[in-house]
Amino acid sequence: MIRLENLHVRVGNFDLRDITLEVPKGGYALIIGPTGSGKTTLLEAIAGHAQLRAGRVFMHDDEVTHLPPEQRGLGFVYQQYHLFPHLSVRENIGYGLRQPRGNGPRPADRVAELAGMLAIEPLLERRVRGLSGGEQQRVALARALAPKPSILLLDEPFAAVDPATRQVLRRELRELHEREGITTLQVTHDFDEALRLGDLVAVLAEGRIAQSGTPEQVFRYPNSAFVARFVGTGNVIAGTVERIETGDGPGPFRARFTGGSLVLDVVAEREGAIHAVLRPEDIVLSLTHHSGSARNHIEGRVVRLERLGPVTLVHLDVGRPLIASLTTQSVEEMGLKSGIAVIVAFKATAILLV
Amino acid sequence: MTVRSLVYRVALAALGALLVLFIVGPLLRLLFFGSPESLVEALRDPELRDSIALTVFTASTATLIAALLGVPLAYLLARRNFPGRRLVQGLIELPVVIPHPVAGIALLLFLGRRSEVGGALGQLGLEFVSHVPGIIAAMLFVSAPILVSGAREAFRSVDPQLERVARTLGDSAWDAFRRVTLPLAGRGVLAGSILAWSRSVSEFGSIVILTYNPKVASIYIFDRFTTFGLEAAVPAAVILLLVALTVLVVIRVLQPGERQ
Numbered sequence: 001m002i003r004l005e006n007l008h009v010r011v012g013n014f015d016l017r018d019i020t021l022e023v024p025k026g027g028y029a030l031i032i033g034p035t036g037s038g039k040t041t042l043l044e045a046i047a048g049h050a051q052l053r054a055g056r057v058f059m060h061d062d063e064v065t066h067l068p069p070e071q072r073g074l075g076f077v078y079q080q081y082h083l084f085p086h087l088s089v090r091e092n093i094g095y096g097l098r099q100p101r102g103n104g105p106r107p108a109d110r111v112a113e114l115a116g117m118l119a120i121e122p123l124l125e126r127r128v129r130g131l132s133g134g135e136q137q138r139v140a141l142a143r144a145l146a147p148k149p150s151i152l153l154l155d156e157p158f159a160a161v162d163p164a165t166r167q168v169l170r171r172e173l174r175e176l177h178e179r180e181g182i183t184t185l186q187v188t189h190d191f192d193e194a195l196r197l198g199d200l201v202a203v204l205a206e207g208r209i210a211q212s213g214t215p216e217q218v219f220r221y222p223n224s225a226f227v228a229r230f231v232g233t234g235n236v237i238a239g240t241v242e243r244i245e246t247g248d249g250p251g252p253f254r255a256r257f258t259g260g261s262l263v264l265d266v267v268a269e270r271e272g273a274i275h276a277v278l279r280p281e282d283i284v285l286s287l288t289h290h291s292g293s294a295r296n297h298i299e300g301r302v303v304r305l306e307r308l309g310p311v312t313l314v315h316l317d318v319g320r321p322l323i324a325s326l327t328t329q330s331v332e333e334m335g336l337k338s339g340i341a342v343i344v345a346f347k348a349t350a351i352l353l354v
Numbered sequence: 355m356t357v358r359s360l361v362y363r364v365a366l367a368a369l370g371a372l373l374v375l376f377i378v379g380p381l382l383r384l385l386f387f388g389s390p391e392s393l394v395e396a397l398r399d400p401e402l403r404d405s406i407a408l409t410v411f412t413a414s415t416a417t418l419i420a421a422l423l424g425v426p427l428a429y430l431l432a433r434r435n436f437p438g439r440r441l442v443q444g445l446i447e448l449p450v451v452i453p454h455p456v457a458g459i460a461l462l463l464f465l466g467r468r469s470e471v472g473g474a475l476g477q478l479g480l481e482f483v484s485h486v487p488g489i490i491a492a493m494l495f496v497s498a499p500i501l502v503s504g505a506r507e508a509f510r511s512v513d514p515q516l517e518r519v520a521r522t523l524g525d526s527a528w529d530a531f532r533r534v535t536l537p538l539a540g541r542g543v544l545a546g547s548i549l550a551w552s553r554s555v556s557e558f559g560s561i562v563i564l565t566y567n568p569k570v571a572s573i574y575i576f577d578r579f580t581t582f583g584l585e586a587a588v589p590a591a592v593i594l595l596l597v598a599l600t601v602l603v604v605i606r607v608l609q610p611g612e613r614q
Contacts, residue, residue, distance in 0.1 A: 070524045
């Protein structure tokens with residue numbers, strides 16, 4: 001378990017503030033955020049490499065705020081791996097293993113076990129120079145896991161490997177995580193990774209946690225335009241909301257959202273300047289008007305089609321750009337192609353106001 | 355290749371060749387001036403053998419002291435950002451720009467019997483002026499900056515993240531230094547030490563003021579030259595030159611990187 005309470009770290013002119021986060025025992029959490037949002041600084045603070053200005057760090061209910069890195073019992077895999085260039089692969093993996101007193105497990109056995117798990121036995125006697133990115137990644141992972149840390153910190157572990165290797169490593173990492181039961185905190189700028197790997201995700205923006213929750217929650221219900229854009233929830237439209245229903249009770253009310261030339265029926269909880277988030281999956285396209293339950297009908301035009309295997313993203317022009325996501329099958333059945341006029345429909349409740 | 359760029363390259367090469375010839379020429383002339391027999395003859399002179407032994411001993415002692423005090427300083431300068439770092443860096447490089455006789459006079463005033471420091475050390479039986487410790491002090495003064503800057507660059511070339519990795523793998527700060535940074539910077543530190551050692555061997559200007567006798571090799575050569583003339587100084591000069599060339603080769607072998 002990792003628990004962070006109101007961390008404040010300053011590096012140069014950069015501030016990481018009010019970081020409160022809890023990763024349950026055996027959980028897999030991801031910190032995502034754009035470059036410069038403070039992700040790496042956060043990991044360094046947890047590892048004990050960065051001085052805290054305020055806040056407390058707990059690991060398994062023990063406060064470690066003032067412990068040096070070597071007494072925190074965690075593994076750290078850096079983005080650039082940082083293998084020890086003067087040691088062989090075997091020596092790198094075994095670096096953190098101490099010769100046991102008495103009848104403990106032998107370090108050599110643990111190295112062999114990890115090399116087997118990560119399929120790097122043939123590399124053991126090699127120098128680290130000349131290893132490929134994927135190989136270095138595996139060695140760095142094995143080295144961090146060797147002392148059996150209860151917590152693993154990963155800094156963009158897949159940034160420097162090719163996409164095919166990345167897929168394989170991702171799967172292996174998730175399997176390893178399950179097998180070793182390590183509480184894992186990974187940093188990434190790729191929300192896709194969070195969706196595939198994480199139980200918990202925290203979006204970091206300018207040194208603060210903008211939102212945290214399950215990946216599904218964050219993706220479906222982003223709490224700000226920044227998060228919606230960053231996690232790729234879909235269409236984010238700036239505008240204003242006015243009440244059209246004259247009720248006086250609290251709770252949601254029917255309202256009109258105006259964003260540029262776009263006027264939409266929405267269900268709102270407050271008036272004023274706001275962002276409307278519309279997920280591409282919630283948009284229905286048709287070639288002719290027909291009465292459906294959807295409250296919003298807009299005329300638009302197909303700009304281009306972006307095929308992603310079974311799903312196709314339809315880029316639309318409705319007076320402003322809009323993206324809809326359809327199955328490739330229905331795109332073909334409708335005969336959609338660029339230039340065609342379509343009716344764009346979606347429910348009032350599909351519009352998330354943030 | 356155009357004619358212009360050809361002319362340009364030839365001009366560059368010619369200018370460089372002139373300088374190289376100017377350095378190599380005199381050294382070759384010196385090397386072949388004396389006969390091998392005269393070298394052997396010179397080595398039979400116990401005074402020369404003693405001076406070489408004294409030079410090796412004092413230069414090695416000075417280098418050892420410089421390493422003991424200078425390597426930790428070099429590490430601090432390379433890794434830590436402390437108040438006054440730039441000042442310390444400047445101070446440590448001072449001896450490089452001070453004329454050596456000036457250094458000799460400063461050391462004489464500082465370590466001489468009439469100064470408080472020299473007097474106190476003299477009470478403890480440590481005599482500098484006209485004694486072997488004086489030679490070591492002069493060598494230390496002029497060679498320490500070379501060792502410190504060599505070691506500092508060696509430490510700087512080691513990625514500081516590697517130590518952090520070692521820390522997360524259970525190493526204390528000292529263990530991480532000993533197991534990661536020192537092995538990686540070791541060749542550079544050693545190269546800096548050898549350079550400092552050869553700087554000590556070649557020192558003359560400050561030693562001549564502090565301790566003329568017993569004579570180190572450079573003073574022995576000077577003494578032969580002023581007492582017996584040029585030809586008497588040549589064999590000893592050749593021997594010292596050969597020592598210097600050997601040192602250069604060793605450093606080249608130690609220094610990684612530049613080879614392609």
